[in-house]
Amino acid sequence: MIGAIELLRKKADECERRAKRAIDKSDQAELMDMCAELHWLSGEAARLQSRITLLEASEPFVTDCRVTPTSASLEARIP
Numbered sequence: 001m002i003g004a005i006e007l008l009r010k011k012a013d014e015c016e017r018r019a020k021r022a023i024d025k026s027d028q029a030e031l032m033d034m035c036a037e038l039h040w041l042s043g044e045a046a047r048l049q050s051r052i053t054l055l056e057a058s059e060p061f062v063t064d065c066r067v068t069p070t071s072a073s074l075e076a077r078i079p
Helices: 002-021 025-058 069-077
Strands: none
Touching: 002 025
16 A cells, blocks of 8 residues: 555656646646556555554454464473
């Protein structure tokens, strides 16, 4: 998710640079609109990532109680 956020921000910055160099005003406006939408999307993705992180942190610690080959061999040695 973090990679996606970084990519969205990078694309937004690229659109802004291209908009500043654009000669045609309609192209410039379109690029700035795309820039704004990409920044908004990156913000939404960051907000979602933050919520996911908070949820994961609040989950109770769960121990995997399955028997593994190592634990099974250890148990077999106990008289």
